Structures are given as structure tokens and as C-alpha cells.
Amino acid sequence: MVKKRVHELAKELDIESKELMQKLGSMGISVKSPLSTLQDAEVERVLAELKGGNEKVVNAKGVNQQAKAPAAQAQARTDKPKEGKNNQKKRHSERPRHQQDARRYDRGPGLVDRVPSRPPDRRFQERPLKVEPPQPQPRVQAQQPQQAQQPTNRVQQPAARGRTPAERKAQAAPSQGEAAGRQPAKTKPEHLKVPKVPQEIKAVSEKVRSDKSRGEKKQEKQHTARVRDRKELLNETLADRKLRPLTSQKKKTAPREPEPKPVAEKKPIVIGESITVKELAEKMKKSPAEVIKKLMMLGVLATINQEIDADTATILAQEFGFEVEVKVEQDVEALFMQEPEDDPADLQPRPCVVTVMGHVDHGKTSLLDAIRETNVTATEAGGITQHIGAYQVEHNNKKITFLDTPGHEAFTAMRARGAKVTDIAILVVAADDGVMPQTVEAINHAKAAGVPIIVAINKIDRPDANPDRVKQQLTEYGLVAEEWGGDTVMVPVSAKTRQGLEDLLEMILLVAEMQELKANPNRPARGTVIEAELDKGRGPVATVLVQNGTLSVGDNLVAGTTWARVRAMMDYKGRRVKKAGPSTPVEVLGFSEVPHAGDQFFVVPDEKTARQIAEKRASRKREEEFKAAMPRVSLDDLFNQIKEGQVKELRVIIKADVQGSAEALKQALERLSTEEVKVNIIHQGVGAITETDIMLASASNAIIIGFNVRPDVNARRVAEKEKVDIRLYRVIYDAIEDVKAAMSGLLEPEYREVILGRAEVRKTFKISKVGTIAGCYVTDGKIVRDAGVRVIRDGVVVYEGKLDSLKRFKDDVREVMQGYECGLALEKYNEIREGDIIEAFTTEAVKRELA
Numbered sequence: 001m002v003k004k005r006v007h008e009l010a011k012e013l014d015i016e017s018k019e020l021m022q023k024l025g026s027m028g029i030s031v032k033s034p035l036s037t038l039q040d041a042e043v044e045r046v047l048a049e050l051k052g053g054n055e056k057v058v059n060a061k062g063v064n065q066q067a068k069a070p071a072a073q074a075q076a077r078t079d080k081p082k083e084g085k086n087n088q089k090k091r092h093s094e095r096p097r098h099q100q101d102a103r104r105y106d107r108g109p110g111l112v113d114r115v116p117s118r119p120p121d122r123r124f125q126e127r128p129l130k131v132e133p134p135q136p137q138p139r140v141q142a143q144q145p146q147q148a149q150q151p152t153n154r155v156q157q158p159a160a161r162g163r164t165p166a167e168r169k170a171q172a173a174p175s176q177g178e179a180a181g182r183q184p185a186k187t188k189p190e191h192l193k194v195p196k197v198p199q200e201i202k203a204v205s206e207k208v209r210s211d212k213s214r215g216e217k218k219q220e221k222q223h224t225a226r227v228r229d230r231k232e233l234l235n236e237t238l239a240d241r242k243l244r245p246l247t248s249q250k251k252k253t254a255p256r257e258p259e260p261k262p263v264a265e266k267k268p269i270v271i272g273e274s275i276t277v278k279e280l281a282e283k284m285k286k287s288p289a290e291v292i293k294k295l296m297m298l299g300v301l302a303t304i305n306q307e308i309d310a311d312t313a314t315i316l317a318q319e320f321g322f323e324v325e326v327k328v329e330q331d332v333e334a335l336f337m338q339e340p341e342d343d344p345a346d347l348q349p350r351p352c353v354v355t356v357m358g359h360v361d362h363g364k365t366s367l368l369d370a371i372r373e374t375n376v377t378a379t380e381a382g383g384i385t386q387h388i389g390a391y392q393v394e395h396n397n398k399k400i401t402f403l404d405t406p407g408h409e410a411f412t413a414m415r416a417r418g419a420k421v422t423d424i425a426i427l428v429v430a431a432d433d434g435v436m437p438q439t440v441e442a443i444n445h446a447k448a449a450g451v452p453i454i455v456a457i458n459k460i461d462r463p464d465a466n467p468d469r470v471k472q473q474l475t476e477y478g479l480v481a482e483e484w485g486g487d488t489v490m491v492p493v494s495a496k497t498r499q500g501l502e503d504l505l506e507m508i509l510l511v512a513e514m515q516e517l518k519a520n521p522n523r524p525a526r527g528t529v530i531e532a533e534l535d536k537g538r539g540p541v542a543t544v545l546v547q548n549g550t551l552s553v554g555d556n557l558v559a560g561t562t563w564a565r566v567r568a569m570m571d572y573k574g575r576r577v578k579k580a581g582p583s584t585p586v587e588v589l590g591f592s593e594v595p596h597a598g599d600q601f602f603v604v605p606d607e608k609t610a611r612q613i614a615e616k617r618a619s620r621k622r623e624e625e626f627k628a629a630m631p632r633v634s635l636d637d638l639f640n641q642i643k644e645g646q647v648k649e650l651r652v653i654i655k656a657d658v659q660g661s662a663e664a665l666k667q668a669l670e671r672l673s674t675e676e677v678k679v680n681i682i683h684q685g686v687g688a689i690t691e692t693d694i695m696l697a698s699a700s701n702a703i704i705i706g707f708n709v710r711p712d713v714n715a716r717r718v719a720e721k722e723k724v725d726i727r728l729y730r731v732i733y734d735a736i737e738d739v740k741a742a743m744s745g746l747l748e749p750e751y752r753e754v755i756l757g758r759a760e761v762r763k764t765f766k767i768s769k770v771g772t773i774a775g776c777y778v779t780d781g782k783i784v785r786d787a788g789v790r791v792i793r794d795g796v797v798v799y800e801g802k803l804d805s806l807k808r809f810k811d812d813v814r815e816v817m818q819g820y821e822c823g824l825a826l827e828k829y830n831e832i833r834e835g836d837i838i839e840a841f842t843t844e845a846v847k848r849e850l851a
């Protein structure tokens, strides 16, 4: 026999987990929760004891009310109201202390954290539509008459509860009709595997439907169990805090209290996976304050705009006497966006995708041209690469896909959109010209993307070619040739004489082989738009790279805010193709609009879905753009805005390292109020500037003044997006002067601080005579040797100054890019600690603007 969990066994026996747990308790088998497992012997014991008893319970429930029910179950039920609060309490306290503690700590340390986070897979699950309302009377009394009237099997009840009236009707109909109606549902899941698109979507909906009917009962039970669990937990918390327990528990123990209004009279509240406190209050026609108060009594601290999850909302609504229906809107976009995991058995080797990068005129196009044995350079306007071309070549019976980029823009743009298309970067360096600025840029991009680099030292046919000098120069950027003891493959080539091309292709295949590149051709395609344009004759045309799956003519796809029904596909030679497998670049016709280079695409089952997702994305984008275009108050422009009457009040949020400074700043700023403009401090606080501060500033069109504190990474990102003006100061006087100057139109910022990057201190080493060395990891941007740096600890600036040294391994370096480790020491500061953030910054001149 397989080990069973309590709730599984309860389900088998068609009794509630709680009942079974009580039974187990009476049998001397201790279980913690419905999720606890039972040993085989224990299961057998329970079955032996309960099988007979269970039948009686079922009888007692409906079929034969008269039947005597001396079985333990019935006894347990009748015992329940007597048990009362004290006994329940006792049960809790009887539980070994460490178990109680463990349970508590499992749920997290803080009050809010006690609300267990939702399991990740719940996102796409159908949720039960209704939750059993709290019984106004003790259970036994409430259930018996109901059961007497409704002798149906209990198993059907939850399912029926969660359905629409139409469905309920359908269920009530004779089984013949039902069987006829369900037939296709039974055959559908097999189609899930069929790649044919329209059937796929049917399969998805069928699956949802069948999952629903199968899972409804289970899910409802789970939800109810979760809610019950949550209540128990909260009560434990409340007991700890000597607060009043939940009313539903109280109801059980104090039946004489006036009964709450019958729940059924109120319309159930329909909520999603989560709901804000405010929305929930509105739905219940209660004031937010009442709701927040009740939440606090439940041990959850939440603000008016905070989201609470469906379980918490259910308990809360029950407290107010409401039923809750949880309806999860299926997010179609998210459903298709998620990359399905491939079974390793389905994976097949795919060609590697190579990007050719390098300085202008170092011969990228010529090299590709030579490799392809065609002549693209001649057709390019002015001999300069006009767009990304994507080509495939075959060498030793293996394909290689080449992307030809204009400079590095496409690479950067694609990376900014999160697309990773390249497996190997070929860095073209002209042997007669050496390493140039765009060469360095290309190295940095490739490194940041974690793509292996193969250097093609081109133009070696030139008399002034000096490959060794190129190798020498490249060592400065961490690229050391294999023959010099490094691990970078460097191949001398000439696009003109075709010398070394075979070697280059050989090396590409070798490096690719090490990466074991694989994909699953037997699934709907996804990939990236490499380039796109509006062709006068053909409409929007995009070159896409299929990265996984197979793209077929007739497929419907979404790319960014556009969609397409693939009308026709051309390969790199302009030949029409019907299918394109992994690592294949194809030109696609049939887009609704011109997509952007770097947009990722994925195939969806039908045109309607494609259009829906694209339109939803487009409207979201429009909203964001609209928000960004709204005039934002900023100190730079304050005077003009005051003059134009746009600003009558300067709203300020103050964040400081200590309360005293915040208070001092507040008072000083408020004193600056004039007749035309009032300075209003809408919020002040201590600690780092957070996303919440930015959102508050954004919503109330305020500026943020930070004194000795910094915005955290999220806050910085959101501030940029929301265009919130953040001013950071280390001297209170400067802050006041700036605001004063801005109000009188005299503020003319000459310098603006630019953050170059941030690194996290992972380890510190104390070295005598040198001081403390911090082993860091650059988390974003770069750390530059000559830049200013500040040390931020818990959002507070604890040091500002210069770097004393910056090293990679043992070498002094000028800068260290994101994703790399480095060692650094600070000038006259040795108190650096693990976990500190090092921020590198520079100040740059800003053009004065005359008002």
C-alpha cells in the first residue's frame, strides 16, 4: 500500500479531513495537519476501524436518518460543540511546543508574512468559485437537517456550488444528456499533443474544463481547508497576543450570541486572485478603516492600497458575513509567454547563431560575403551595411547561422528587450588598424551577454597588417590568444584573399560544439525579430530567427505589440519555404504592423488570440507613454511651472538617514512657502528611497528629497519610468538653497550626477598596511577607477570619496563591467562590510537653460 496523506484518505472515505484527524486522535495516531502522511499500518488500522463506521456515517447523512449512528464518526461530530473553545485551545497547547513554533516560523517572521504565499502554480488554475460560508450554528445542528433534505452524495455538492446556473441545470439534467455533452471532452485531451493549431486551443479549453470538473471538488476542499488553516493560525497568533479570536470560532463556543445575518441573503463578492483593501471595502460597502481594523485583528497589517490574497480576503469577508467567489481571469498572454520546458528526449542539435561585430570598416560585411561566396557589399548603398542580414552557411555538413549587425545597435537593442539570440560573437579587428572604440564596445557587449568571443583578425593580406599588435592590444581587454596562454580563439583571416576562412568556420563549429546547442523542433515556434521594415509592395516584412520549435506558413504569432498570420516565408536566399526550424532565419510576411528588432515572438493557437494579446500590449504601451508624457514637477522646471500657473503647491517627500534631519529639513522647507507657491511635505521618513516613495511621488506629482540616503535599484528604475525628480543631498543647507532657488527661478543646475554602476561587497579582507579590501560583484553598470564612489549600507550613505585601488584578480584595471568580480579599496575608509553597496558616480555638466 502506498503512503497516504490525511486529506487523501479523508477524500477516499468521503469525510472531512478534520473529522478524520479527530478520529485519528482518538485512535492515538497523532497528525499535525491534513497534509501529514500516514504509515501503511496506520492507514490499514483506520480503514479497518472506519470502513464500517463510514457507511453508517453516509447513512446518517442522508439515506437513512433513522439509522442508529453509534459509530465513532457520529460520536465525534456530536462531541464537537461540547469541545468548545477551551478544548480547542487545549489541543493547540497540547501540540508539542516545537511543532507550534516550527509552524509559526514556517510562515515567516512578520505579521504580514504569516499569510502564506500562494503556490506559484495557482496562477493558471481554476479556483473554486465559492467558499463554504461559516455556519451560523454549530455544525452538527446545521448539517443534519440539510443532509436530511438533500440525500445526494456530498461529493457533488462543491462542484454544483461553483457552477453557473446554466451548468447547474446541465448537471441536474439526466445523465444521458450529460454524457452526450461531455463526449468530446473525453476525446479532446488526446489532441493536446497534436500540433495542429485550432485543435490545440480546443484542447486547452477542454483541458481547463475537464480539469475544472475533476479538480473543482478537490480545489474547493483545498480552498476551504486553506481558509480553515489560516483561521487556526491566526487564532494561534491572536491567542499569543491575548486578542479576541475570530468571530467564527467565537460563534461555535458562544452560541447564545446574536446570530450573524444569514450569509445567503447577501450577494457573494466576486474577487480575483488578489484584491486591494480599498476595493474589498467598496464591494462590502464598508469603510476602508473598518476593513483595516478587522485585518489588524486578524493579525494582518495592511494599508488601504495594499493587495491581500484571495484566502485572506475570504476570511475577512466572512468576518463581515459575506460569501466570496474567487474568479481567476486567465491571463492568456502570460500563458503563451511562458516558455514550456522541453523533455530532454525531444531536444535535437541546432545550428549555432553567430553575430559578427567590430569597428566600422574593419570588414564585417566583406568577411560574411567571403564566407557566403556572394557579393553583398557591392549592393549596399555606399558600401555601408544598411540592415541586419541573417544568413546560413554550411561547413562540414553543419549549418552556421550568421547575423550581420550594423555596428552594435541591434545587439544592444535586442539585449535591452531581453532577447538573447547569439551563441557566439565573431569580433572582426582589422590587422592594419587594431583595436578601436567600437571594438572595445563590442567586447563589452559580448561579455555582458555572456557570449563566447572568437576574434577574426582581418585584412592580414595588407602590407601594414600586424596581427601580433592586435593580439597584444586585446589582452588589455581580457582577451588572451590561445597561443599566448589564454583561452580566446583568434584566427588571422583575409576577406579579400579568403585566407583563413576555413579555419574560422572550423573554430566556430568547435566552440559551438562545446556549447551543446539544442532545441525542440516539434513544438510551436518562438524566436526573435532580427529586423523589420515596411515594404511598399509586400507590407510589413520582418526577418525573424526561430530559436525553438518550428514556424510554419499559416501560423499565428505575436511579436511585441504586433501580430501576424504567416502568409509566406523566405529563406536567406529568397526561396519560399513552408517551415523554418530552430536557428533558421526567415523573412516573414503577414504582420499587422512593422515589429521592432529585438521583439520576441511566439506562436499562438489562432488569429483572435494573437490579435487580442497584441492589442492588449499596445494599449498598455499607450497608457505608459501617456503617463510618461504628463507634466511632472521638477526643480529644474519649477519656476516656469509656477509662472504658468501649473503649480500652486510644491509637494515634497523627504527621506533622511535619521528622523532629526528629516524633521529639520521639513521645517526649513515649509518655511519657504510663499503666496504663489506653498511647500507641502506630503511624506517624510527614515531610510532608503523605495519604490513606494516613488509611486507616492508619482501619484501626487511630488519631488523627492533624499538626505544622506539613496534610492534602491527598484526605486531608481521606477523613478526613471515615472519621471520622478529625486534630489540627493549630503548637506541640509544645499537642499534648502536648491528649493529656494528653484522657486524663485534662479536654480540653474550646472552639474548633474550620473550613476555609473553599483557593486555588492561579497567579502572583505583586512591586509596590514593596506587596509580593508572589498571583494565585490558588479551588479549593474560599471565601477570606474577614477569615478567618485559612495558606500551605501541599508540605503544610507556611510562614505563618499574615491577609490584607492580597483583590481581584477591581481591586475589594476580602469573599469569593471557588470557581471564581473573585482577587488577594491577605498581612500581613507576601512569600515567597509559585507553586504555594503558601492556606487560609482560621476558628475557631468548640464547645459544651462535660460528661462
Ligand SMILES: Nc1nc2c(ncn2[C@@H]2O[C@H](COP(=O)(O)OP(=O)(O)OP(=O)(O)O)[C@@H](O)[C@H]2O)c(=O)[nH]1
Pocket: 358, 359, 360, 361, 362, 363, 364, 365, 366, 367, 377, 383, 384, 385, 406, 407, 458, 459, 460, 461, 462, 493, 494, 495, 496, 497
Ligand atoms: N585588403 C583587404 N581589404 C578588406 C578586407 N576586408 C574588407 N576589406 C575592405 O575594407 C572596407 C570595409 O569593408 P566592409 O566589409 O564594408 O566593412 P564593415 O565592417 O562591414 O563596415 P560597415 O558596414 O561600415 O560597418 C572595404 O573597402 C573592403 O573592401 C581584407 O581582408 N583585405
